[in-house]
Amino acid sequence: MKVVYVGAQSALSEAFSQRMIKEGNDTYVISDTPYHRNVKSVFQYRFYQVVPKGDAMQRVLHSIAPDCIVFAGTKLMDSELSENFEDNVAEMTLLSSVLRALSCMDECMRKIKFVLLSSTAVYGADRISEEDATHSASENRMECAAVSVNEETPVRPVSEKGILYAQEERLVELFGERGGMETVVLRVSQLYSEQVTAGGRDFLSQAYTAVLAQRDTGMAPNAALQPLHVSDFVDAIKRVIDAGCQQVYNVAGSFTVTEQVLSECLADKLGVKCPQGKGALEQNSVLIDNTRLKKELEWTDFKQLTEIVHKDRLVYKKGDTNQQAKKEHRIPTGLRRTFENLVVFAAFYAVDLVCEPHTLFSQINWLLLYVVLVSLFLGIRQSAFAVLLVSIAHLMKQHLSILEMTNFYAYAGNVLTIMEFVFLGLAVSYTMDMLREDKQNAALELALLREDYRELRKIDDENVSIKNAYEARLLESESGLPRLYQIVQKLMVLQPDRIFMEIMQVISEMVHTDTVAVYRVSTKADSSYLRLMNAMQKMASTSWNIADHQGIQEAMLTGVPYQGNVWEGEPAIVLPVMYQGHCTVLIRIDALPYESQTLYHMNLLKTLALLLTESVGRALDYEELSRREHYMEGTDILNPETFAAYVLLAKEKSRKHMAEYCVMELACTGSLESAHRQISPILRDTDYLGVDEEGRLYVLLNNTAVADAKNLRNRLSANQIKAAVTDAFDGLEQSWRVEKKGWA
Numbered sequence: 001m002k003v004v005y006v007g008a009q010s011a012l013s014e015a016f017s018q019r020m021i022k023e024g025n026d027t028y029v030i031s032d033t034p035y036h037r038n039v040k041s042v043f044q045y046r047f048y049q050v051v052p053k054g055d056a057m058q059r060v061l062h063s064i065a066p067d068c069i070v071f072a073g074t075k076l077m078d079s080e081l082s083e084n085f086e087d088n089v090a091e092m093t094l095l096s097s098v099l100r101a102l103s104c105m106d107e108c109m110r111k112i113k114f115v116l117l118s119s120t121a122v123y124g125a126d127r128i129s130e131e132d133a134t135h136s137a138s139e140n141r142m143e144c145a146a147v148s149v150n151e152e153t154p155v156r157p158v159s160e161k162g163i164l165y166a167q168e169e170r171l172v173e174l175f176g177e178r179g180g181m182e183t184v185v186l187r188v189s190q191l192y193s194e195q196v197t198a199g200g201r202d203f204l205s206q207a208y209t210a211v212l213a214q215r216d217t218g219m220a221p222n223a224a225l226q227p228l229h230v231s232d233f234v235d236a237i238k239r240v241i242d243a244g245c246q247q248v249y250n251v252a253g254s255f256t257v258t259e260q261v262l263s264e265c266l267a268d269k270l271g272v273k274c275p276q277g278k279g280a281l282e283q284n285s286v287l288i289d290n291t292r293l294k295k296e297l298e299w300t301d302f303k304q305l306t307e308i309v310h311k312d313r314l315v316y317k318k319g320d321t322n323q324q325a326k327k328e329h330r331i332p333t334g335l336r337r338t339f340e341n342l343v344v345f346a347a348f349y350a351v352d353l354v355c356e357p358h359t360l361f362s363q364i365n366w367l368l369l370y371v372v373l374v375s376l377f378l379g380i381r382q383s384a385f386a387v388l389l390v391s392i393a394h395l396m397k398q399h400l401s402i403l404e405m406t407n408f409y410a411y412a413g414n415v416l417t418i419m420e421f422v423f424l425g426l427a428v429s430y431t432m433d434m435l436r437e438d439k440q441n442a443a444l445e446l447a448l449l450r451e452d453y454r455e456l457r458k459i460d461d462e463n464v465s466i467k468n469a470y471e472a473r474l475l476e477s478e479s480g481l482p483r484l485y486q487i488v489q490k491l492m493v494l495q496p497d498r499i500f501m502e503i504m505q506v507i508s509e510m511v512h513t514d515t516v517a518v519y520r521v522s523t524k525a526d527s528s529y530l531r532l533m534n535a536m537q538k539m540a541s542t543s544w545n546i547a548d549h550q551g552i553q554e555a556m557l558t559g560v561p562y563q564g565n566v567w568e569g570e571p572a573i574v575l576p577v578m579y580q581g582h583c584t585v586l587i588r589i590d591a592l593p594y595e596s597q598t599l600y601h602m603n604l605l606k607t608l609a610l611l612l613t614e615s616v617g618r619a620l621d622y623e624e625l626s627r628r629e630h631y632m633e634g635t636d637i638l639n640p641e642t643f644a645a646y647v648l649l650a651k652e653k654s655r656k657h658m659a660e661y662c663v664m665e666l667a668c669t670g671s672l673e674s675a676h677r678q679i680s681p682i683l684r685d686t687d688y689l690g691v692d693e694e695g696r697l698y699v700l701l702n703n704t705a706v707a708d709a710k711n712l713r714n715r716l717s718a719n720q721i722k723a724a725v726t727d728a729f730d731g732l733e734q735s736w737r738v739e740k741k742g743w744a
Contacts, residue, residue, distance in 0.1 A: 001025045001026070001067045001068065001241075002025070002026045002028065002064060002065065002066040002067050002068075003020050003025050003026070003027055003028070003066065003067065003068050003069075003070065003241070004028045004029075004030060004061070004064060004066040004068070004069045004070070005017065005020075005027065005028070005029050005030070005031075005070050005072065006030045006031075006050075006069065006070070006071045006072065006073070006094070006098055007030075007031060007070075007071065007072030007073050007074060007076065007117075008031055008032055008072075008073070008074035009031050009032065009033050009034070009035060010076075010077050010202075011077070011193035011195055011202075011230050012072060012076065012077055012191060012193075012230045012233065012234070013029065013031065013035075013072065014035060015193070015230045015231050015233075015234045016070065016234045016237065017029060017035075017045050019231075019234045019235075019238060020238075021045065023238075026046075027045045027046070028045070028046045028047075028048065028064050028066065029045050029046070029047050029048070030048045030049075030050055030057075030060065031047065031048075031049075031050060032049070032050050032074070034047045035047075048060050050094065055101075057097045057098060057100075057101040058100075058101035058104055058105075060101075061098070061101045061102065061105070062101075062105060066112060067112065067113065068112065068113040068114075068115065068241050069098065069102070069112055069113070069114050069115065070115045070117065070237060070241075071095060071098060071114070071115070071116050071117065072117045073091050073094065073095065073117070073168070074090075074091060074094070075091055075161070075164065076117055076119065076188070076191065077191045077201070077202040077203070078161070078201040078202065079190070079201060079202060079203040079206045080159070080160070080161060080201075080206075081159075081160040081161045081164060088160070088164050091164060091168075092164075092167060092168065092171070095116075095168055095171060095172075096171065099114075099171065099172065099175040102114070102175070102179065102181065103175060103178065103179045111180075111181070111182070112181060112182075113181075113182045113183075113184065113241065114172065114176065114181050114182065114183045114184070115183075115184045115185075115186065115237065115240060115241060115244075116168060116169065116172045116183065116184070116185045116186070117186050117188060117237070118165040118168060118169055118185050118186060118187045118188070119161055119162065119165045119187060119188060120149075120187045120188065120189050120250065120252060120288050121157060121159055121161045121162035121165060122155045122156075122157050122162045122165050122166045122169065122187060123149050123153055123155065123156065123157075123162070123187075123286075123288075124155075124156040124157045124158040124159075124162055147286050147287070148286075148287045148288070148289040149250075149286060149287070149288060149289060150250065150289040150291070150292070151187075151246070151248040151249065151250055151292055155169070165187075169185050172185065183247065184240055184244045184246070184247060184248075184249065185247060185248045185249070186236065186237065186240060186249050186251050187248065187249070187250050187251065187288075188228060188233055188251045188252070189225075189226040189227065189228050189251070189252035189253055189288055190203040190225060190226065190227045190228065190253070191203060191227075191228055191229075191230055191233060192204035192227050192228070192229060192230070192305060193229065193230045194308065194313050194314055194315055195314075195315050196208045196314050196315065196316045197316075198316070203227065204227070204305075204314075207262060207263070207266060208266055208314070208316070210263075211263055211266040211267050211270060211272065212270055212272065223258065223259045224256055224258065224286065224287055225253075225256065225257050225258065225259060225262060226252040226253040226254075226255075226256050226287065226288055227253045227255075227257070227262075227305045228251065228252060228253040228301060229253075229301065229303035229305075229308075231303065231462075232253075232301035232302065232303055233251055235299065235301075236249070236251045236293060236297075236299050239293075239297040239298075239299050240293075240297065243296075243297055243594075244297065245296070246292060246296070249290070249292060249293045249297075250288050250289060250290040250292065250293065251290060251293060251299075252287075252288035252289075252290050253301055253305075254290075254300070254301050255301075255304040255305065255306070256287065257305065257306060261306065262305065262306070262309075265305075265306050265309045265310065266309060269309055269310075269312065269314070295595065296594075296595065298595060298598065300469075302462065302465045302466050302469050303462075303465065334381075337378055337379075337382055338382070338385070340378070341374060341378060341382045341385060341386060341389075342389075344370060344373070344374065345370060345386065345389050345390070348366050348367060348369065348370035349366075349367070349370075349393055351366050352366035352367055367390040367393060367394065367421070368390075368420065368421065368424065370386065370390060371383065371386050371387060371390055371421050371424060371425040372424060372425070372428055374386040374425070374429075375424070375425050375426075375427075375428035375429035375432060376428060376429075376432055377432075378429075379429060379432075379433060380426065380429040380430055380433050382429075383425045383426060383428070383429035384425070384426065384429075386425060387421045387422050387425040387426070390421050391418045391421055391422075394414070394417055394418065394421075395414065398414060493615075493619070495619060495645075495649070496585075496616055496619045496620060496623070497533070497646070497649055498649060499612070499615050499616055499619060500518045500533060500534055500585065500587075501534055501649070501652070501653055501656070501658060503518075503587070503608070503612055504516045504517075504518060504534055504536055504587075504658065505656075506608065507587070507589065507605070507608065508536060510601070510604055510605075510608070511589070511592055511593075511596040511601050511604075511605065512593050512595065512596050513589060513590075513591060513592055513593060513596065514536045514537060515536070515537060515571075515572075515589060515590035515591045516535070516536050516587065516588070516589055517532060517534065517535035517536070517537075517539060517587075517588045517590075518532075518533045518534045518535070518585060518586075518587055518588075519531060519532055519533060519544055519585065519586045519587075519588060520533050520584070520585055520685050520686055521556070521582075521583050521584055521585060521586060522685060523685060528545055528546055528547040528553075529543045529544065529545050529546075530543065530544045530545075530546060530586055531543055531684055531685050531686050531703075532544065532659075532686075532703050533585070533659065533686050533702060533703060534653060534658040534659045534703070535658060535659065535703075536657070536658060542703055542704070544588070549564075549570060551564065551570070552564070552570070552574050552586075555574055555576050556576050556583040556586065557583070559576050559578040559583065559613070560576075561573060561574065561575050561576070561602075561605060561606055561609055562574040562576075563602075566591070571588045571589055571590045571591075572589050572590060572591055572592045573588075573589040573592065573605060574586060574587070574588055574589070575587040575589075575605060575608070575609040575612070576609070577609070577612055577613050577616050578613050578617075579613075579616060579617050579620055580617075584616065584620075585616065587609075587612075589605075629642075630642040632672055632691065634673050635672055635673055635676040635689075636676060636680065636689065637672055637675075637676055637689045637690060637691060637697070638688055638689065638690035638691070639690070639691065640690070640691055640692050640693045642690070643688065643690025643691065643692070643698065643700070644690075644692075644729065646688050646690070646700055647661075647663060647700060647729045650700060650702060659702060659703040660703060660704060660705045661700065661701060661702055661703070661704065662700075662701040662704050662705060662706050662708075662709045662725060663698055663699070663700055663701070663725070663726055663727075663728070663729050664698065664699050664701065664709060664712065664713070664723045664724060664725050664726065665696060665697070665698055665723070665724055665725075665726040665728070666679065666697045666698065666699060666716070666721060666722070666723050667697075667721070667722040667723070668697055668721060672691070672697070675697060676689065678719065678721065679699070679716070679719075679721065682712070682715050682716060682719065683699065683712075686702045686703060687699055687700060687701050687702060688700045688702075692728070698726070698728075698729075699712075699723070706725055709725055
C-alpha cells in the first residue's frame with residue numbers, strides 16, 4: 001500500500017514512517033525538511049519538499065498514485081498556536097493545495113482514503129454544556145464524576161488551535177462530499193514523545209520547560225489531561241487506515257492525569273520544587289471519550305506518561321539558535337584544507353631554505369617530510385597538490401624548467417627526486433584513506449548495532465508493558481478469570497442437555513452473536529444428517545445435511561474446531577464435541593461480528609470446546625453408570641422422576657426461545673419392553689420415552705411444536721400405535737422433587 005504523509009518533521013512523522021515501512025508499505029513524506037541522518041539510516045522513505053505555489057502538489061500526488069493520504073500539517077503537536085494570522089493561513093493553504101490536487105485527478109485516482117489528523121480542541125471544553133455532554137467515569141478509574149464528550153458532541157472551538165482545526169475539518173468535509181472521497185477525521189488529545197526540546201512547542205516540552213523554570217504553565221492545577229504517546233497514536237492511525245468506517249474518531253490517552261500530578265512528577269525528576277496542590281480531578285473536568293475507536297477497531301494505548309517520567313526515559317535536548325547560522329557561514333572543507341596545505345608548505349619551504357647552508361640540517365629532506373605529513377593528515381587530494389608544490393619548488397632551487405628536461409640521463413637525479421615525491425605522497429595518502437574508510441565503516445556498523453540495540457530494547461519494553469496491561473485486564477476485566485470461573489461452574493452439571501443449553505448462552509455472550517445452534521450427530525454410521533437440538537434463532541430446518549461439507553466431516557473425525565468459508569454457505573465456526581473418540585454433538589456458529597474475529601476469540605472458542613468435551617464426557621459417563629436410577633429395567637424408557645426432569649428442562653429451553661417441545665401420550669398394549677422395541681425405531685435421536693407414576697407411556701419431542709406433532713402421530717398410527725398430545729405435565733413446578741438429585 002502506498003501511504004503519503006503530509007506534515008512537518010516531528011516525532012509523530014518519524015514514528016508513523018517507521019511503522020508503515022516495517023509493515024511493508026511504501027511511504028512518501030511531503031514535508032518542509034527531510035529527516036536527520038541518524039533517522040534516515042534506520043528506514044528508507046521518499047521525501048518531497050513542500051511547494052505551496054503552482055501545481056507541484058498535483059504532479060507529485062499524480063506520480064505517486066497513493067492509496068491513502070494522512071494529513072498532519074505543521075501544528076498538530078503544538079500545545080498552543082500563536083495568534084499570528086499568517087501561520088494559520090499557511091496551514092490552511094497546505095491543506096487546500098492537497099485537496100485541490102486530489103479533486104483535479106481523474107475518477108479512479110480520486111478514490112483515495114484521506115485521513116485528517118485533527119485536535120480535540122475543536123470541542124471547546126470551556127463551553128461544553130450539560131445538555132451536550134454525557135456523564136461517565138474516567139478511563140483511568142479515578143473516582144470522579146467528570147463530563148465526557150464523544151464524537152457526537154457539537155464542535156464549538158474557543159482557542160486558536162480549535163478554530164484552525166474546525167476550519168480544516170469543515171474544508172475536508174466539503175471536498176469529500178464534492179469529490180466522493182472517503183474521509184476520516186481523528187481528533188487527538190495532547191501528543192508527546194520521549195524527546196523534550198528546550199523551547200519546543202509540544203505539550204511535554206512546554207510542561208518540562210515550565211517546571212524547570214519554576215513558573216506557572218497557565219492551566220488549572222487540577223485540569224484533566226489525557227496525554228497520548230505518538231506510538232499509540234500511530235497504531236490508531238494504522239487501524240483507521242485499514243478498517244476505519246466512521247467519519248470521526250476520538251483518540252485520547254486512557255491514563256488521565258492532572259496538571260498538578262504531572263508537574264510534581266517532572267519536578268521530582270528535575271530535583272526542583274513544585275507548589276503543592278490538590279491532585280484529584282475536578283468535578284467539572286471534561287474528558288474525551290474514545291469508546292468508538294476501542295470498540296470498533298479494538299484499539300488501546302499502553303504507554304503512561306507518569307511511568308515514562310518515573311523511569312527516566314525522557315531525552316532532553318538543548319536548542320541552539322545560533323548553531324544553524326554558524327553552519328551556514330562556515331568555510332568549505334576543501335578550501336580550508338587547501339589554505340592549511342599552503343601554510344604548511346610555506347613553513348617547510350622556509351625551513352628548507354634556512355637550513356640549506358647548515359652542515360647537519362641540510363641533510364634532511366624537508367620537502368619530502370612535508371609531503372609525508374600532508375599525506376598522513378589531509379588526504380589524497382591535498383597530497384597530490386603537495387607533490388605538485390614541492391616538485392615546482394625543487395626545480396626552482398635547481399634553476400630548471402620542466403620544458404628543459406629533454407632526456408632522462410641528463411636530469412636523472414631531478415626526475416628521481418620528483419618520482420620519490422610522487423610515490424611516497426600518493427602511497428602514504430592512499431593507505432591512510434583506506435584506513436580512514438575502514439574506521440568509518442566500523443564506526444557506522446557500530447552505530448547501526450547500537451541503533452538496533454535501542455530498537456530491540458524499545459520493542460522489549462513495549463512488549464513488557466503490553467504483557468503487564470493484558471495481565472491486569474485478565475485479572476480485573478469482566479471477561480477474565482472471574483468470567484472463566486462462571487463458565488466452568490455452568491458446565492459442572494451432570495445432564496448433557498443442560499450443558500448444551502448453558503454453553504449456547506456462554507458462546508453468545510463471549511463472541512457477541514445469536515447465531516448459535518446445537519446438533520446431535522446421528523448414531524447411524526451411514527447417515528450424514530444431524531438433528532437440531534437447540535438454537536438461539538428460528539432455524540429453517542430441524543436437520544442439517546453435511547454431505548457436501550468435507551471440512552466439517554474431517555473436523556468431526558479429528559475433534560479440531562473448523563473455521564468455515566462463509567462465501568460457500570458454510571457456518572463461521574463449527575465446534576465438535578467428542579466422546580470416546582467419536583463426535584456426539586456439533587455446535588454451529590453461523591456468523592461472527594467483526595470485533596469477534598480475533599485470535600483471542602478463536603483461542604477462547606477452542607478452550608470452550610475442550611471444557612465442553614470434558615464436561616459432556618463426564619455427564620455421559622455418569623448417565624451410563626447411573627442408568628438403573630433413570631431408566632426402566634431392560635429398556636431406554638425414562639422413569640417418572642427423570643422424565644419429569646427432562647420435561648422441565650424442555651420448558652426452560654422454550655421460555656428462553658431455544659427450542660420448542662411437545663409431549664404426547666402413547667397407547668400401547670403389552671409390556672414396556674415390547675412397546676420400546678416397537679416405538680424406538682420410529683423416534684429421533686433427540687426424543688425421549690418415559691412414564692409417569694401411574695405407568696402411562698409418553699414421548700417428549702424436543703425441538704418440535706404442537707402443530708408439527710402430527711407427523712409423528714401419523715407414523716405411529718401406521719404401526720397401530722395411538723398417540724395424542726397431552727398437557728399432563730403443564731403443571732410441573734420448579735420445586736419438583738427431582739431437584740434433589742441435581743437435574744434441574
